[in-house]
Every structure is written in structure tokens, then in C-alpha cells.
Amino acid sequence: MNLSEYLALDATALADLVARGEVTPTELLALARQRADAVNPSLNAIVVRTDAGADEQVADASRLTGSLAGVPFLIKDLGQDYRGYPTSSGSRSLRNHVATENATVVQRFLDAGLVIFGKTNTPEFGSKGITEPELWGPAHNPWNLGHTPGGSSGGSAAAVAAGIVPAAGANDGGGSIRIPAGCNGLVGLKPTRGLTPFGPTGGEPLFGMAVEGTVTRTVRDAAAIYDAIAGPTPSSVYPTPAHDVAFTTQITERPKGLRIGYSTVSAINPNPHPEAVAAVERAASLLTELGHHVEEVAPPQDDAALSRDFLTIWFAKAAAHVDEARRLTGATNADFEADTLAVAELGRAAGVVAAFTAVDNINNHVLALETFHQTYDYLLTPTLATPPLRIGETTTPAALQRASRVIARVHAGSLLARAGLIDDLITQSLGWVPYTQLANLTGRPAISVPLHWTADGLPLGVQFVGRLGSDGDLLALAAALEEAQPWFGRYADISV
Numbered sequence: 001m002n003l004s005e006y007l008a009l010d011a012t013a014l015a016d017l018v019a020r021g022e023v024t025p026t027e028l029l030a031l032a033r034q035r036a037d038a039v040n041p042s043l044n045a046i047v048v049r050t051d052a053g054a055d056e057q058v059a060d061a062s063r064l065t066g067s068l069a070g071v072p073f074l075i076k077d078l079g080q081d082y083r084g085y086p087t088s089s090g091s092r093s094l095r096n097h098v099a100t101e102n103a104t105v106v107q108r109f110l111d112a113g114l115v116i117f118g119k120t121n122t123p124e125f126g127s128k129g130i131t132e133p134e135l136w137g138p139a140h141n142p143w144n145l146g147h148t149p150g151g152s153s154g155g156s157a158a159a160v161a162a163g164i165v166p167a168a169g170a171n172d173g174g175g176s177i178r179i180p181a182g183c184n185g186l187v188g189l190k191p192t193r194g195l196t197p198f199g200p201t202g203g204e205p206l207f208g209m210a211v212e213g214t215v216t217r218t219v220r221d222a223a224a225i226y227d228a229i230a231g232p233t234p235s236s237v238y239p240t241p242a243h244d245v246a247f248t249t250q251i252t253e254r255p256k257g258l259r260i261g262y263s264t265v266s267a268i269n270p271n272p273h274p275e276a277v278a279a280v281e282r283a284a285s286l287l288t289e290l291g292h293h294v295e296e297v298a299p300p301q302d303d304a305a306l307s308r309d310f311l312t313i314w315f316a317k318a319a320a321h322v323d324e325a326r327r328l329t330g331a332t333n334a335d336f337e338a339d340t341l342a343v344a345e346l347g348r349a350a351g352v353v354a355a356f357t358a359v360d361n362i363n364n365h366v367l368a369l370e371t372f373h374q375t376y377d378y379l380l381t382p383t384l385a386t387p388p389l390r391i392g393e394t395t396t397p398a399a400l401q402r403a404s405r406v407i408a409r410v411h412a413g414s415l416l417a418r419a420g421l422i423d424d425l426i427t428q429s430l431g432w433v434p435y436t437q438l439a440n441l442t443g444r445p446a447i448s449v450p451l452h453w454t455a456d457g458l459p460l461g462v463q464f465v466g467r468l469g470s471d472g473d474l475l476a477l478a479a480a481l482e483e484a485q486p487w488f489g490r491y492a493d494i495s496v
Contacts, residue, residue, distance in 0.1 A: 006031040010218040010488065011071045011166040011225075015113070018070035025058040025070030029115055032072035036118070036164045039494055042145060045158040046118040047077055047136045050085050054117035057110075067228055069113025075169035076156050077119040078126045079198075079205070079212065080106050089321075090124040090133035090152075091340075093331035104197040105212040105229055109169060112228035120168060121155030124337050125321045127314070129179045129433045130394060131155055134337050138391045141183060142492035143458050147388040150183035152176040157184040157215045161492045167221050173210035174310060175383075175436025178448035182383030182461030185450040185487065186215045187222050187478060190436075191471050192241045193443030196226070197233045204237075206317055207359050209310075209440040218488050219449075219479040223247035226471065241469045250472035251479040258477070260287055260464075261297035261372065262380035267304040268426060268434040269385045275460055276382035279452035283380060283462045286451065286484060300372035300379065301365050301438055307426050309365070310437045312358040315347030333408055338401035341408035348411065366442045373467050378477070381435040383448040383461035394428055435463055445471045449478045450487045 001023050009017075017023045033051075040046050054072075057064060064070055075082060078089045081099035088095045102110070109116065121131050121139040131154025132138040139154045141147040142162040149158040153170035157180030160168050170177045172190040181188025196212040198204050212229065216222045227247050232240035262284050264277050284294045322344045325331050333341060347355070372379060396404075430437065439446035445468075448461040466474045482488075 001027055001031065003031055003034060006035070007163040007491070009166070011068055011216070011221040012218070014071045014166065015068045025061055025064055025115055028070055029054055029058055029072050029117060032117065032165055039142070039162050039164065042140060042494055043142060043158045043162055044137055044139050045120055045155040045162070045164065046074060047121045047155065048085060048088070048119035050082055050116055050118055053082065053084065054115050057115045064113045064115070066111055066113035067224055071114055072165050073109060073114035073116050073168060074118045074120050074156060074159050074165050075106055075109065075116055076122055076153055076171060078122045078152065079103065079171050080119070080169050082106055082116060082119065085119065088135060089126070090122040090135055091325060091336065092135050093325040093329055093335035095135060097329055101200065104199045104233055105169070108197070108229040112225070120153070120159055122152045124340050125318065126152035126171070126173060126176055127318060127340060127343065128152065128429065129175060130389060132391060132395070140391065141388055141458070142494045143185065144456070145494065146390055147458060148183065148391055150180035150388060153180045153215060157181060157186055160184070160186055160215055160217060162494055163491055167214050167216040167225060170215045171210060171212045172440065173206050174314065174440050175433050177213050177215060178383050178436050178446060178461070178463055179433050181215050181448040181450070182463070183388040183459060185453070185459035185490065185492070186217060187219055187450070188215050188448040188461070189213060189222050189226065189471065189474065190439055190446045191226065191230070192445045192469050194236070194238065195230050195241050195243065195471060197229070197231070199233055199235050203235070206313060208443060209313065217491065219251055219475055219482050220248065223251050223475050245472060247472050247475050251475050253476055254480050255473065255477050256291060258292040258377045259375065260292055260294045260378045260380050261376040262294060263297050263299050264382055265299050266385060266434040268307055269431045272382060272385040273387060275387055275452070275454045276385050279460050279462050280380060280382050283451050286481065290480060290484060294380070297376070301368045303434060303438070305361070306365050306437060306441060307430050307434065309358040309361045310441055311426060311429070312350060312354050315343045315350060316355040317347070319344040319347035333405060338404040339396055342404035345408050345411065362441050365438065369438065369442050369444060369465070377466070379465040381463050381465070383435065383463040384432060385434055386432045387454050387456070387458045387460050389432060439465050444468055445474055447474045447478055449481055451481060451485060
């Protein structure tokens with residue numbers, strides 16, 4: 001097999017070739033490394049190589065079992081611990097903190113036979129919708145290197161879109177699978193809360209808002225990987241959502257007569273980019289052509305209130321991240337980015353009452369979405385309110401960064417709150433991605449699919465939000481859209 005042939009196949013096809021003995025895992029790993037060596041200097045998608053572990057995996061092919069045996073794979077350098085390698089979480093404070101055991105989801109990737117040879121770039125603690133950590137530097141979008149691949153799974157998405165691997169590990173606490181999928185022309189399913197595992201060293205982050213998963217180029221690869229990683233663990237605190245029929249089976253059925261409500265309206269960004277509106281309108285037209293009932297609706301949720309609840313929880317978690325990193329490594333303020341220190345101080349200043357009030361408010365958003373789903377099967381929105389941002393577009397001015405460090409040093413987070421920084425952060429952080437947090441707060445599944453490219457050639461995905469446990473149905477809908485408007489043959493071939 002040569003590199004062109006490798007680039008033309010998804011993970012399912014590669015695994016089939018390995019199973020039939022037509023190509024070896026060693027050959028596929030060599031091709032993935034060849035592609036990585038060629039394009040990663042431009043992308044900065046892979047930040048840690050785990051070559052020794054990959055070599056050990058392929059040394060004895062008989063030990064590689066599972067549905068995706070032999071397929072090269074990358075994992076995210078956040079929440080996906082790989083024994084013997086550091087998990088930096090994009091932070092200087094954890095750069096040398098080596099994992100002593102595999103995360104449960106990583107073990108399931110390995111059990112599926114995926115060959116892990118690197119870890120991918122992520123913003124510090126996954127806290128932004130872009131991937132521009134000070135530790136590793138920015139990851140670049142392979143469709144246009146001057147633009148972001150999104151975040152926080154931006155490194156994984158860039159690597160997949162550029163053909164280094166057909167799929168990569170990702171996770172999603174506020175859109176971190178769907179945003180980079182939307183930025184890179186990929187499939188990104190944020191699964192139902194509890195479907196995929198955390199642990200063994202910790203439970204669900206962000207009060208269950210965060211989930212583990214993957215970004216892929218094809219729907220069938222997403223189905224295969226979620227089949228491999230879904231399911232309970234001995235430490236699960238409640239029953240895992242039912243997964244009685246394999247996702248790879250469910251996607252063979254074409255949904256009929258769906259009722260879909262679509263909206264591009266957002267209180268956070270009242271004027272989404274015309275390309276975002278066009279993406280949804282084109283998707284609505286395609287769905288109508290496929291025989292579904294599609295109509296424009298008002299947003300089911302109060303997204304201004306939802307955003308404030310989301311960020312209140314996020315700020316509290318940022319404070320916990322900083323404190324935990326200090327405990328683990330003895331890190332000082334100099335080991336964290338100024339933005340991280342600022343939001344951590346906001347979390348501390350808000351206090352525990354604010355965080356728990358935000359958690360209590362989640363029920364309001366669940367009820368609003370449930371009322372919507374009494375009439376409609378899915379909510380359709382843009383994944384992004386604008387095309388992928390230019391790198392550096394949201395960088396905090398140096399003077400404000402210096403002020404944030406001073407405020408963090410004297411623990412004066414209340415000054416930041418009184419200065420209106422929370423409202424500024426809602427606009428700056430979520431203004432270009434106001435649609436994704438709904439699924440995280442409510443625990444519902446949501447998927448981004450690549451149905452639109454802008455006039456400048458940048459991807460801009462559309463998102464579907466489904467009922468609790470409708471992951472397989474969402475994948476089946478995505479498969480029908482992929483069949484009607486194929487996207488696999490279109491991938492970012494950056495100049496090298």
C-alpha cells in the first residue's frame with residue numbers, strides 16, 4: 001500500500017484489509033508516521049509521540065484483536081491518559097506529569113486494536129473553542145493554515161482532516177468534539193451522558209457535561225468506534241444508556257418521515273454569519289428532498305441563561321483544575337496561562353452557591369428541550385455561528401493578561417466580575433459557537449456533520465440535537481445525509 005491508497009480509505013476499510021491479510025499493522029503505522037512527518041510541522045496537531053507504545057503494539061500482530069485491529073490512531077492530550085506518557089492537558093503545569101495507568105476510554109481504544117502513536121494538541125484544560133495553548137503553540141486548520149481547527153479537540157480534528165489518521169480520540173464538555181468537527185469537515189458525535197466511560201482515576205467531569213468520544217471522516221467509522229468504547233464500567237454511578245443494537249447495524253437503516261425544527265437564532269450572537277445561515281438552509285433543503293418535514297422554529301432554550309449557567313460551572317471547574325495541578329506538581333501561577341487564572345478567580349469569587357445554582361438550573365434547560373422533542377425529532381442548528389476564526393483572533397490583549405495575573409495573585413476575582421468580564425467572556429468565548437453547550441448541559445446527544453463549505457473553502461458543519469439515548473438514530477440520520485451528499489472524497493491536502 002502506498003500513501004495515496006492509505007489516504008483514500010477510512011478506518012473500517014483499513015481494518016478490513018488487515019483482517020484479510022492484505023496489509024499489516026506495521027505497514028499502516030509506517031504510512032501514518034510518513035504522513036505525520038510530512039504535514040505535522042505545518043499543522044502542529046500532534047504534540048507528543050508515543051512511538052514506543054505503537055511499536056510494541058504492532059510487534060506481535062496476533063495480539064492485535066478487536067474490530068479495528070491495526071488502524072493507526074491518535075488520542076487527545078486531555079482526559080485520555082496513556083500509561084507511561086505525560087498528559088499535559090495543554091498546560092505547562094502538567095507537562096511532565098506522567099500517567100501511571102490508561103484511562104478507561106484509552107484502554108477500550110487499545111482493546112479495539114487501534115494503534116496509538118501520538119497525542120494531540122488541546123487548549124489549556126480544554127477551556128476554549130480554539131486550540132492555541134502557550135505550551136505547544138497553535139494548531140492549524142489544514143483547509144487554511146491561517147485559521148483555527150477549533151477546540152478543544154482541535155489537534156485531533158486537524159490530524160484527521162489532513163489524513164494522518166482516519167479517526168482520533170476526542171472529548172466534549174461544551175462542544176469540543178462538534179466544534180472541531182465543524183471546522184474541519186468531519187463527523188463529530190457528542191454522545192449521550194454516560195454512554196462512554198471516564199475513569200478509572202476520576203468520575204464524570206463538569207457534573208456530567210463532559211463525555212469521551214472521537215472525530216472521524218465517515219459515519220461508519222464513528223459507529224464502529226462508539227460500538228467499541230460505549231458501555232458501563234464497574235465504577236459507573238448509574239446505568240449506562242441502553243446500547244442493545246450495534247451502531248454499525250443502526251446506520252444501515254434509513255430514517256423516514258422525521259420532524260425537524262431548525263434555527264440559527266442566538267441571543268449571544270444575534271447576527272450569525274451568512275455562511276452559517278446558508279449551511280442550515282442547505283441542510284434543511286436536503287432533508288426535505290429526503291422526505292422529512294422541516295420547519296424553522298424559535299430556539300427551545302433561553303440560550304443567554306444557558307450560557308451563563310454553563311460558564312459558571314466551567315469557571316468553578318477551572319479553579320479546580322488549577323488547584324489540582326498545583327497539588328500534583330507544585331505548579332505556581334507562572335505555570336498557567338493568564339486567561340486560565342482569570343476564569344479560575346471568577347470561579348472562586350462566585351462561590352459554591354453560584355455553581356450549585358447553575359447545576360440546579362440545568363433542569364430548566366432539560367425541560368425546555370424535552371418540550372421541543374414532544375413535537376420534533378431533532379433540533380438543527382449551525383455548529384458554528386461563523387466560519388473558523390483566524391488564529392490569534394481571540395487572543396487576550398497583553399495588558400489584560402498582565403492585569404489578570406495581578407488579580408489572581410491577590411485573589412481579587414470579584415473585581416473581574418464587577419468589571420463585567422463574565423459578559424465579555426460569554427461574547428468572546430461563545431459568540432462564535434453559541435449552539436453546542438445545550439447538549440452538554442442537558443446530557444443529550446448531538447452530532448456535527450460536514451454538509452457545507454464556505455466560498456473561501458472552509459468547512460462549516462451543521463448540528464443535530466436528539467433525544468436522550470438517540471445516539472444510534474443520530475448516526476443513522478448522518479449516514480443518510482452522507483449517502484445523499486458524500487463528503488469522504490473531499491479532504492484537506494495541505495501543501496508540504
